[in-house]
Every structure is written in structure tokens, then in C-alpha cells.
Amino acid sequence: MTDQFVTFAVLVLFALPVIGGIIAWFAPVHRAGAVAGGSIVVASGFGLALAFPALLGTRVSGLGGLVFVDALGGLIVVIVVAVGLIAILGTPAHLEHALEDGTPSERDPARLWALMAWFVGGLLAVPLLDNLGLIWVAIEWTTVVSALLVGITRTPAAIEAAWKYLILGSVGVGFALLGTLLAYASSVDLLGETSDALAWTRLLSIAPGLDPALVRLAFVFALVGYGTKAGLAPFHTWLPDAHSQAPSPVSATLSGATLAVSLYALARFQQVAAGTLGPDLPSGLLVAVGLLSLAVAVPFIVAQGDLKRLLAYSSIEHLGICALALGFGGPLALAGLALHLLAHGLTKASLFLSAGGLVASGRSRRIARLGGGLSADPADGRAFLVGSVLLSGLPPSALFVSEIAIVFGGFQRGWGVAAGVAAVLLAAAAAGMLFHVARVVFGSPSRPPTVAGLRVRHLLAIGVPLALTVLLGIWAPAGLTDTFDRVARVLGGAGG
Amino acid sequence: MTAAGIVGTVAGLIIVLGVALVLTRSIGRSILLVAAQSILAGIAAIAVGISLGQWPIVLGGVLAIVFKGLVAPVFLRSMLGSTTVAVERHPYIGTRLSLVAAIAIVFVAASATSDIGVSGAPGVARVLPAAIAQVLTGLLLVMTRRKVMSLLVGILVFENGIALTAFALTYGMPLVVELGIAFDLLVAVAVGWVYTRQMVAVLGTASTDSLRSLRG
Numbered sequence: 001m002t003d004q005f006v007t008f009a010v011l012v013l014f015a016l017p018v019i020g021g022i023i024a025w026f027a028p029v030h031r032a033g034a035v036a037g038g039s040i041v042v043a044s045g046f047g048l049a050l051a052f053p054a055l056l057g058t059r060v061s062g063l064g065g066l067v068f069v070d071a072l073g074g075l076i077v078v079i080v081v082a083v084g085l086i087a088i089l090g091t092p093a094h095l096e097h098a099l100e101d102g103t104p105s106e107r108d109p110a111r112l113w114a115l116m117a118w119f120v121g122g123l124l125a126v127p128l129l130d131n132l133g134l135i136w137v138a139i140e141w142t143t144v145v146s147a148l149l150v151g152i153t154r155t156p157a158a159i160e161a162a163w164k165y166l167i168l169g170s171v172g173v174g175f176a177l178l179g180t181l182l183a184y185a186s187s188v189d190l191l192g193e194t195s196d197a198l199a200w201t202r203l204l205s206i207a208p209g210l211d212p213a214l215v216r217l218a219f220v221f222a223l224v225g226y227g228t229k230a231g232l233a234p235f236h237t238w239l240p241d242a243h244s245q246a247p248s249p250v251s252a253t254l255s256g257a258t259l260a261v262s263l264y265a266l267a268r269f270q271q272v273a274a275g276t277l278g279p280d281l282p283s284g285l286l287v288a289v290g291l292l293s294l295a296v297a298v299p300f301i302v303a304q305g306d307l308k309r310l311l312a313y314s315s316i317e318h319l320g321i322c323a324l325a326l327g328f329g330g331p332l333a334l335a336g337l338a339l340h341l342l343a344h345g346l347t348k349a350s351l352f353l354s355a356g357g358l359v360a361s362g363r364s365r366r367i368a369r370l371g372g373g374l375s376a377d378p379a380d381g382r383a384f385l386v387g388s389v390l391l392s393g394l395p396p397s398a399l400f401v402s403e404i405a406i407v408f409g410g411f412q413r414g415w416g417v418a419a420g421v422a423a424v425l426l427a428a429a430a431a432g433m434l435f436h437v438a439r440v441v442f443g444s445p446s447r448p449p450t451v452a453g454l455r456v457r458h459l460l461a462i463g464v465p466l467a468l469t470v471l472l473g474i475w476a477p478a479g480l481t482d483t484f485d486r487v488a489r490v491l492g493g494a495g496g
Numbered sequence: 497m498t499a500a501g502i503v504g505t506v507a508g509l510i511i512v513l514g515v516a517l518v519l520t521r522s523i524g525r526s527i528l529l530v531a532a533q534s535i536l537a538g539i540a541a542i543a544v545g546i547s548l549g550q551w552p553i554v555l556g557g558v559l560a561i562v563f564k565g566l567v568a569p570v571f572l573r574s575m576l577g578s579t580t581v582a583v584e585r586h587p588y589i590g591t592r593l594s595l596v597a598a599i600a601i602v603f604v605a606a607s608a609t610s611d612i613g614v615s616g617a618p619g620v621a622r623v624l625p626a627a628i629a630q631v632l633t634g635l636l637l638v639m640t641r642r643k644v645m646s647l648l649v650g651i652l653v654f655e656n657g658i659a660l661t662a663f664a665l666t667y668g669m670p671l672v673v674e675l676g677i678a679f680d681l682l683v684a685v686a687v688g689w690v691y692t693r694q695m696v697a698v699l700g701t702a703s704t705d706s707l708r709s710l711r712g
Contacts, residue, residue, distance in 0.1 A: 133673030140680040160707040185665035241710045
């Protein structure tokens, strides 16, 4: 891949969603979707063009060292692109439901589209950047933009959720900034005051010589900061509110893509920290935070009464598993982590959209009032049932494979107790999840259904990701497993 | 006055202003205090930048004065004019406890930074305790205040503390990163302004006491 192409692709990818969003903001409402959605699709195309060589083993770099994509970055690009496309496909159906309920302003659909373009554009930038400072800037950008999206309906509950998200998100991400500049300071003695002292590739290559006291602090602050954004307990308190109050396509993106991107940023810090301090401290902290996330999420899943909050707590659970896998380390758990991030993004995005359909046709979020989803809204009901089974990690889901890999990987690496506890908590979460889902989809509807005609795009958005999750669970050609192994090697600090 | 002298004076003043921030109940006054802190930090950066002949550091200081010392506070003042809340009447902790907390912050910051070595800057290391104290002060404000405007001030203090930590450790980040951070901060304040207006319009108040409905 030539330097010129990389430069061109990256500049288009950064600029297009910004421009598309600005045009969509002012465009007539019926054109906004085409402009904003189109800009994301084209940017996604360039993202995939940079990601695929990296996934197949050829690392991509350019733009004067600001851009570097390895297999891990490539995987995150794929996740953001997939979830972004699902969200875009699901947005028209969501807007139709919202219009039936009456939105506060007729300009809101255009604003939703514009903000989505900025949001997804920011997410796409993160895995491409080889600069911890700019990664922070992109993540904070996604925080403020998505805070506007969370509260776009302007109901009191949505404003409350958005406000908490803005304040807790800003403080949390502030800690990540502190971690970033401590990492920078740790290298100044070796590299001097140059901007490539913020390049994680540089930091990784000189990790053994960095100042251990500063790196230790940097990792702890990054864990608090990006852990907050990734919804890891005990920094998760904003997440159930924001993910449940946001419009469904926004919830899908927040849950499927933003959490993965935040964990990606944390993983880069973990690699540097492990290089300087050895793996013990970062692993121990990650395992502790992961287990705590599982333990916090499970009771709220079992006792949940609100359909979208159920999915939100399930996100805390799944990111907890991911943090555990990162802490366990080793090829098996890390390959499991790669598969888990991808499969969770696909299923969770689909589930938020089908849940949005069920909530719209049942006119309530309360699980107790939603019975009979399969007959009231057959397409969303079926997708929700199948998606929940897959999300719970039952075969033939890819999440079954990834969870088995992570738990066994934990046993292999001597984290037997943690892996055992995690397995029990996973089973409890699955049981709680499926109990609520059964209440929502089976039985007879409590009120006459009010289904609007479902669009093909919505059906694609909820169906295709589930089919892919099954496919990833039962079909593992050598090329695909090689790719996941490559991502695992990067996560393990060996490069790929 | 030497650069080192200016930096030392600034560090002391920032700590004093931080204590005042914790004690004051007037939101208007707290905006002035955070503006003063930002301008002082900018002056320190300019002084050090000139003494070292490093123009990016000078520019960073000028940016801090313009954006955090002038633009953001003016913006917050105009927001304050559009809400009816000007005083933080009942924070979660009272004046006496606030004073204890403010003093505790100064001591914690001084002891936590005593063993971090900072390589060869003229007195810049002296800012580090002030910077950490500012970070903790911001956190304290965010945790103990009820009015949304006070929370925005708290965030600004917190972010200023982080920027000052960056200055103390490394003279600040590379310029492109500094610009990105400043831009994000402005956008965050603007989004806070949007939601403050919506809270007043929808909930009829700019106090977070009305934000207690989402649980479980």
C-alpha cells in the first residue's frame, strides 16, 4: 500500500464524516440521512481498506507517523464499521417510531443524523492513530457528541442521563488524559520533548527503559479513565442510564462500538505498562475490575424491570469478560477476547434495534408490560429472542466459543479461581437474561399491536448481524483463525 | 523577577485560589476564581517559555489565557445570567467541612508529589503540588455541588489541574494535542450549556436535585 494512498484514505476518513455531518445538520430533513449516512459509508470503506491488510498481516502506517494500524487496530475498525452500518440501517425505522410519538422539534432527525456522522467518524479515528494524545482527543470528542445524542429526545429522564454521562464521562476521560501525559513524561528522559513520545508504537519499543513510577501511575489513571468509558465497574454508573435513554441506534453504537474502542485504548496502555513493569500489576488490576464488573452487573440483570437497561447491564457484564481476558493474557484468552469484542458488537447492536422495535410497538420499556412480542411484532420479537440466546453465550453463538476460550485461557494461565467465579457469574447472567426475554417475547400481547410497516433496511440491520454471529461460532477457516491469533499476538505485546 | 520566581509565586497563588474555590458559595465568584487560575497558569507557561526560548510553550500559555481564562469564563457568565441560580445554597458538605477538605487536599497533593523527580526545569517542579491540588479541588467540587453551573466550574478546575500537571511534568504536550484538548474542552462546555438550558426549560430548575429518577 503506497504512502499516498494511506494519506489520502486517512484524510478522507477523518474529514468526510465531519463535513457530511455539517451538511446534514443544515440539510432538509429528508436529505439528511443520505448525506450523513453516505459520508459514514464512504469513510467506512476507506477504513476497511486500511484495516484488511493489517488483519492479514501487513501493518499499515503513514501520515508522518500519526497513523499506524496493526491487526488489533484493524479488528477495532471492522467492529466500528459493522456497528456503525447496523446503526445507520436501523435509524430510519427508529425515526418513524419517534415521529409517531411526536418529537420536540422537526429538525431533530437532521440533528440525529449529523451527530451520528460525527460520532461514528470519531470512533473510526481512534484505532488508526499512533498517538496517545490524539486518541484521547478523539475519544473525548465521541463523549461530548454522544452526550448530545443521549439527550436528543429532551424528556426529563433523557436529560438526566445525558447530564450524568457528560459530567462522569468528562471527569473519567480527564483521568485518561492524566494517564496519557504521565506516559509522555515517563519517556521524556529517553526521547526528549518530541511528539513521537506520545506514539504508542514508540513507547512500546522503549517500554523496558521507561520510568516505572510514572508508568505505574499512568496505567492506573488510564484504567480509571478508559475504564469509565468502557463501562467497567466501579466506574460504570453512567452507563445504564445513557444506554437505556438514548435513541436505539445510538444505544447500539454506544454499546457495540464505543465500549470496544475504549477497551482498545486501555489495551494500548496495558501493553506499555506490561513492557515496563512486567505483566503482574496490569493483569491483577484488570482481572479485579473485570470480576467486579461481572459481579455488579449480574444482580441488576436478574432483577431488571426495564428492557433497555437489561441490555445496558449486559454490556457491563460483557466488557467485564473482556477486561478479564485482557488480564488473563495468553494466546487462548486473547484470541477469545478478539472474537468476543466482534461478536458482542454485532449481537448487541442488533438487540438494541429489535428492543427499540418492541418498545415502540408495546409502548413501554417495562418488561412486565411487554409480553407477547412474538405475536405483536414478529420480526423484532424473533430477532430479539434469537439475539438474546446468542448474547447469552449458548451454542452455536460465537460468544459461546469466545467465552469458553477466555475461561479456559484463564485456567491455563493460573487464574483458576477468577475463571471459575467468572464462569458461574456468566451462567447466572445468561439465566437471568433468558428469563426476562421469555417474558417479553412469549405469551399474548397486553395491548393491541401498533406495528408500523417494517422496512427491509431494519430487517437487514437486525438479521444479518445475528447470522454473522452464528457463522463466526460454527465456521472457522484457517484465514479467520490466523487473523484472531494475529490480534491475540498484538494484545500479548508480541506485535502482529 | 526570574522565571523560577514567577512559577513559584503562581503555584502558591493557585493553591490559595483553590481553597477560595472550595469555600465560596457564589457561582459568579467561582467563575472569576477559575478564570484567575487559568490566567496565572498561562503566565507561568509564558515566563518559562521565554526563559527557555521555547515558543511552543509560550503559545500554549497564550492559548490557556485566551480560551480558559477569557472565552470559557465569559461563556459561563452569560450562562449564569440565563439561569436563576447564582448561589450554591446547600452543597452536600458545609463550610467547615469544606475548609477541612481544602486543607487536606493541599497536604495530600504536597506529600503525593514529593517523590516524583522532574528533570531539569527552572522551578517548574514547584507547580506539581499546585497542579495535583487543583485536580483534587475540581473533583471535590464535582462531587459536592448540586447546581449544574457549579459542576461545570468543577470540571473546568479539574481540567485546568490536568493541564498544569502536564506543564509541570513536560512543559505541556505537543501543540497538536494541546489544540485538540482545548477544542474538546470548549465543546464540552458548550454541550453543558445546551443541557443547562434544556434543564431549565424542561425541568424548571438548574439544580441536580431534580435528577434523581433513574435508578437500578
